[in-house]
Amino acid sequence: MKFSRLLKVAFISIIRVKLRSLLTTLGIIIGTASVIIMVGVGQGAQSNIEKQIQSLGSNLIIIAPGSSKSGGVRGGHGSFNRFTMTDVENIQEQSINLGAISPVLARFFQVIGGGNNWNTQVFGVSEQYPLIREWKVETGNFFGEREIAGRAKVAVLGKETAEELFGNSNPVGEQIRIKNIPFKIIGVLEEKGQSMTGRSNDDLILIPISSMLYRLSGSRYISFIFASAKSVENIDQAQNEVIKIMRKSHNINPGQDDDFMVQNQTEITEAATETSQVMTLLLGAVAGVSLLVGGIGIMNIMYVSVTERTREIGIRLSVGAREQDILLQFLLEAMTLSIIGGVFGILFSILTIYLLNEFSNLTAVINPLIIIIAVLFSAFVGIFFGFYPAKKAAELDPIIALRHE
Amino acid sequence: MNNTININNLDKTYFIGDIKIPALRNINLSIESGEFVAIMGYSGSGKSTLMNIIGCLDKPDKGNYLLDGSDTTNMKKNEYAKIRNEKIGFVFQGFNLLPKANAVENVELPLLYNRSGITSENIRKKSVAALERVGLGDRLDHTPVQLSGGQQQRVAIARALVNSPAILLADEPTGNLDSKTTIDVFQLFQELNEQGLTIILVTHERDFARYSKRIVELRDGRIMKDKLVTDRRYAKSDLLLLDKNNEENDL
Known part of the structure; x- marks a missing residue:
């Protein structure tokens, strides 16, 4: 047919x-x-x-603790936390491709202020942190080098945290208590929305890293180092530079594994x-x-x-x-x-x-x-x-x- | 050799498991063009097997079978299909129409499978002509359920005729019909035969076999008798008689 x-x-x-x-x-x-x-x-x-991820800032470099290796026993990532302010200073002094750099140490605290209390994450960072993250202060100011050096008891609040504690009133100039230590609020950040991990980027408190180390955490170790390359084009150079500096300052011999990890956004994106x-x-x-x-x-x-x-x-x-x-x-x-x-x-x-x-x-x-x-x-x-x-x-x-x- | 059908020393055996059932034994049969032959026999006599072989639905085990000049013995399946399409018209007891297709679509069916490249227009023309020939020119778009049994069988006959076959094979064509329509169908057969069509009728009723011109009787797979009909019935006069009887009964 x-x-x-x-x-x-x-x-x-x-x-x-x-x-x-x-x-x-x-x-x-x-x-x-x-x-x-x-x-x-x-x-x-x-x-x-x-x-x-693009909106995070494409020239962001994150240095995180890697695995330790002692006598052939290898721990997992982060098993040996040994970043200190010395690492930050080393990188800052020696690098030529990095723009801004900031240590990061985060802890959860029950924070009291404005007649309320609220459990939130408190970040100890340097004055350069907002530059790296491309965050802007909505009202008030961010802290500067002087406050870092003086371990000042000042804090910048995320938008959501500010609302949870102080409602709609302007919290700048008010006090909050973290671990019973009074901090003066000097600024509130602009609203940023959710982060990749699903946590709100607006529910946080930023304080000087020195205050975090000496007043709150009581340890000399920091969790991460955030940095930004001067331009997106030389991000790989910047990354290699950081690796070189870190290996040198950690006394890692050629052939040995890094005890840290350096990630940039392209890697995270990938x-x-x-x-x-x-x-x-x-x-x-x-x-x-x-x-x-x-x-x-x-x-x-x-x-x-x-x-x-x-x-x-x-x-x-x-x-x-x-x-x-x-x-x-x-x-x-x-x-x-x-x-x-x-x-x-x-x-x-x-x-x-x-x-x-x-x-x-x-x-x-x-x-x-x-x-x-x-x-x-x-x-x-x-x-x-x-x-x-x-x-x-x-x-x-x-x-x-x-x-x- | 101008015989339409020439069967020589034909054997056919069936196996049911290991049991051998000889259906046809040493059949010799010649049928000339224009004949009207009835193949008779009780059930199990082999008449259906013989009809299937004549209709190229089945193959013999031994012997040969020539249809309209071509030897079918060593043909492949597709050649069998071609023969069925071009040289044979089947009429079955159960009509075997496509239930959801209308009369003209049913009649068109063999032409759709024809491989001569006939156009759709000609297919329709030929089919309508075939239906007119069996007296159903006014029922073209009726589906089988809208037709009586006799009309359905006429559609089946039109379908069998549409491709101008060498033979018309009718297997108990009136088994499902009442006596009046039975005679109607035989009248159509006798008419077609007079126009030159070769008809082979398979039946087990002698009364119906008498409408043909020659009776071949089978028993246990063998041809027992092969005789011309001497007391032939004519459907036309039977119909007249039937009408007359009915009128008397009505009075």
């Missing part, structure tokens, strides 16, 4: 059992749509994360991107499974259809249909079902992605490549799952098929 006539026969057969065809294609519609939507959401999340790529892949795979289930649905229905239409097949064979005519007819039916399902799945997913972007916090992107893959996959599903039932139909004995009730 001519291909166009076969196609027509396949279409007519599908239309004659409307509800069943609809239910069968539903499996493919859901499968295709979920692949496209899931991958879209995953990729949306990916680009969101990238944007957020790591986060990789994570979200894995997530996208995972979402896509789960959705792929539903497409597979849809395919099995088609196979199931094609089997039922072949059994039900055994007599029809017998009639067709008796009037001169060849095996390949029957095979192609049923294969085309399965493929038509799955392609129709694929097309509706695409329309449905585009609509859903539009609605998600418009009315929810999720960002999803429409990826043309994924759409092409989804269509090809749904056609493949039709061929793959339609083939066996179609072959079964084609190989029927016409005599037996004609007698089938």
